[in-house]
Amino acid sequence: MTTKTKRLITLPLILTTLLFSVSACSNPSAVNTNKDLTEYKQGQADANKSAASTEKPAFITKTVATFNEPWAMTALPTVNNEPPKLLVTQKTGELLIVDTVTGTKTEIAGSPKVAYGGQGGLGDIILAPDFATSNTVYISYVEAGKNTDDNKFGAKVIKATLTGLDTDTPSLQAITSIWEQFPKVKGQGHYSHRLLFSPDGQYLYISSGDRQEKTPAQDMSVNLGKIIRLHTDGSVPADNPFMNTNNDIADQFWTTGHRNVLGMAFDEKGRLWAHEMGPRGGDEFNLIEKGKNYGWPIVSNGRNYTGTDIPDHDTRPDFAAPKITWTPVISPSSMSIYDAGKYNDFPAWQGNALISGLSSKALIVVSFDKNNGAAERYRYDMGERIRGVLNVDGQVWLLEDGTKGRLLRLLPN
Numbered sequence: 452m453t454t455k456t457k458r459l460i461t462l463p464l465i466l467t468t469l470l471f472s473v474s475a476c477s478n479p480s481a482v483n484t485n486k487d488l489t490e491y492k493q494g495q496a497d498a499n500k501s502a503a504s505t506e507k508p509a510f511i512t513k514t515v516a517t518f519n520e521p522w523a524m525t526a527l528p529t530v531n532n533e534p535p536k537l538l539v540t541q542k543t544g545e546l547l548i549v550d551t552v553t554g555t556k557t558e559i560a561g562s563p564k565v566a567y568g569g570q571g572g573l574g575d576i577i578l579a580p581d582f583a584t585s586n587t588v589y590i591s592y593v594e595a596g597k598n599t600d601d602n603k604f605g606a607k608v609i610k611a612t613l614t615g616l617d618t619d620t621p622s623l624q625a626i627t628s629i630w631e632q633f634p635k636v637k638g639q640g641h642y643s644h645r646l647l648f649s650p651d652g653q654y655l656y657i658s659s660g661d662r663q664e665k666t667p668a669q670d671m672s673v674n675l676g677k678i679i680r681l682h683t684d685g686s687v688p689a690d691n692p693f694m695n696t697n698n699d700i701a702d703q704f705w706t707t708g709h710r711n712v713l714g715m716a717f718d719e720k721g722r723l724w725a726h727e728m729g730p731r732g733g734d735e736f737n738l739i740e741k742g743k744n745y746g747w748p749i750v751s752n753g754r755n756y757t758g759t760d761i762p763d764h765d766t767r768p769d770f771a772a773p774k775i776t777w778t779p780v781i782s783p784s785s786m787s788i789y790d791a792g793k794y795n796d797f798p799a800w801q802g803n804a805l806i807s808g809l810s811s812k813a814l815i816v817v818s819f820d821k822n823n824g825a826a827e828r829y830r831y832d833m834g835e836r837i838r839g840v841l842n843v844d845g846q847v848w849l850l851e852d853g854t855k856g857r858l859l860r861l862l863p864n
Contacts, residue, residue: 507829508799509864512849516554516858519543521850523575523785524858526843527616528583532793535843538588539850539858542572546590548621549858551848559613561623566595566604569639574606579683580652586613589629589655591644596635605632606644608657610683629655629685633674633700636662641711645785650717654688655681656705658712658725665748668708671701676747678712678725678739680705692742708745708770714786715739718819719802726786726806729753730761732778736806737771738823746770753778774825775817781830782809784852785839792844796863803828807837809852814840 520542526535527548537549539556544567546559565572571593579587589610596603608630615621632642643660661668661676668676671693680691681703687694693701711728718724723739733753737745750770751761764772784807789800804817804825814831835857839850847861 506799508797510797510831510861511864512859513862514857515551515848515860516549516556518547518556518850518856518858519545519854520572520852521838521856521858522573524549524839524841524848524850525577526841527578529844535846537841537843537848537858538576540573540576540590542574543567544573544592546573546576546623548616551858551860554858557619557621559621559623561611561626563590563592563594563607563609563626566593566639570642571604571639574642574644575646577646577648579610580648586616587611588613588623589646590623591646591657593639593642593644594631600635603635603637604639604642605635605662606642606659607631608644608646608655608685630657630679630681630703632659632662636664636675638663643709643712645713645715647715647717648683650721653682655683655685656715656723657681658709658715660711661709661747668710668747669744669749671696671698671704671707674700674703676707676709677704678706678709678715679703705741706739706743706745706771708747708749710747710751713784714806716786716788716804718788718804719790720819722819722823724786724804724825726783728782729776729778729780731756731758732780733761734777734780734783735773736775736777736783736804736817736825737773738825740771743771744769745773752776753780774823775827777827779811781806781811781813781815783807783815784809784837785841787840787842787847789842789847790845792842792846794845796845796847796861805840805842805847807840807849809836809838812836814849 522540522542524537524539534551539547544565546562548557574591576590591608594607609626611623611626614624640663641660643658645658647656657679659677667673687702693704712725715725725739726736730753733751750764750767752763787805789803806815816828818828819825836852838852841848849859851857
């Protein structure tokens, strides 16, 4: 799809005044017309640049490949300035390497057995901070319970070594368990299981949804409805906010009171942001800060699906309030912070959050301010449910949702 905008060129006032004085001057010999023309052209160029930095950029989309229920993507390190190759997960359990030039997909053997159904299946994938030397990746997925947990489900996180990248038979080896949701419960929704490393590569953040059970988000004896913070080996950092509370599982928690966090990202200033789906209205964009409680299900700017009211955030200032709420909902599904990198396709987006929307069928652009605030800047109607968005060195990639979900590259127009 192509989004068109009208470019407005604004000439600085000083140049307008200069041109007027030139045309009105009674002594042409007093005017250096070549210099004026040069300054005019330079001023016009500066004005063009200024307008381009603030307007809503237009783009067209290029289809690269098609997938069966894609869920997440990440980029492999580029080699010799070649175009990126992406790792893409499909909910049904497949992990694929995608050549973004040819669209060729190569399946990686050794993926874990997943409990596919509802919102469950193969989930997120990210590269370890030391991937260049270790070839380690971290993967989330949903597994089925056994014995007393029969017909119950929960998210799990593993790390594995990705071998054979330069062959036709890549595979996952040396799989190690890192974390899992506790307890496993019935139903197949709100796993969340997004993964993110801190900018310094020391900590792994995991979003753990409330599993559509609401009350676990405030229950300190279970790790549902929380954002988790661990070392890269799965151990618990000593400075986590709920350490030394005689509650081993709470040691994992970074924040509490979450519903369904499907996007997390650090901005240019190192602040952690997350969005989560509200119920009937009230999708949220939150600044995630150590030890804070975000209120679900006690407060929400949405309503229950039955239509009954939930107290708004402003009724309980003891809970952290969202910086943005959306009603109607946008159904945010992933997030990536734009950084110009080598390509810088969209300089107007520098430092902004790019959010993919499912029910909104949109790409939403959010800006930040120095006072820890945020605001929706604008959105693009994409015509399809958007499952994922990824900035790679200044290029932007989108994943559509569904059985014929396309991988799209956005091309400046």
